[in-house]
Amino acid sequence: MTHITARKLKALETKKALLETGLELFDKKGFDNVTVDEIVKTCNVSKGAFYVHFNSKYDIFNEKFKDIDNFYSEFQKGISNDIKASEKILIFFEAQMIYLRDELGKDLIRTVYMNAMSLTINKNHYLSDPNRNLYQVINSFVQEGIKNKEFKEGLTTEEVSVLITRCMRGTIYDWIIFGEQFDIVEEMNKFTSTVLDGLKR
Structure with missing residues (x-):
């Protein structure tokens, strides 16, 4: 010890x-x-x-996102391997939205998004870093879906992952700007399900 x-x-x-x-x-x-x-x-x-x-005050945000990403990695381990990739994505996103809503709260997420938008996000920025645990988890599900011919032919892992992560960011953004009547879990499920249905073979 x-x-x-x-x-x-x-x-x-x-x-x-x-x-x-x-x-x-x-x-x-x-x-x-x-x-x-x-x-x-x-x-x-x-x-x-x-x-x-x-190194700077922005590193405070980076540190918080590393904590969040550790949660995502741990949650992924508990998802059954016996279900389709699209179902794994929906389960993962639902857990993510619940975590953001109940553990972090809208005020903190609003602060993160507002300040991210006020800065120039380059390719090396943590929020857009493809090596983030969040993006690695999504990529692994997408690769599985492509390998198992669940998704349409002609789309790369990167292209599908970008579309799916846009569902996440778009839903979070709407959650921030709309009132309490906006159910982030329900809306994420509807949005992502619609996109996934369009991506399926």
Whole structure:
């Protein structure tokens, strides 16, 4: 069993506090209106301590998404192998929407999306990184569907994956801009089912 020293434990606590403080300030004031100085002052730690854990304030979002992606990878392991790829995608997306709604909440997701849209997202950005666990999970389901001739011929794994992940991002965006009457789980299921039906042989 690995022993965590008091110093390492303190570092983990500091990182968690910086993460939570940063996200809370972004939500209240907007990403562009929050500085690293304000985060460390609110958190009562040094600026040097911030840069031990994060290269910039945007790394706070990246760190949160890594936590989210770990959830996706763990959930994937529990999906039965005895069902079609399209069914796996729907089960996975349903779990994702429930997790975003119940564990993270609309306010945090709104903050993430607003600030992502205010920046230029390049191909190396974490939110669009094809190596993210989220995209790897979707790719694995799509590859399975293509291999088993569940999806139409002539479409690559990348093309199908892009269409399916757009269902996810589009539904999340609508959830953010519409009121409480918008059921993110139900709408995701309808949207993705329609796209998947169009992709099937």
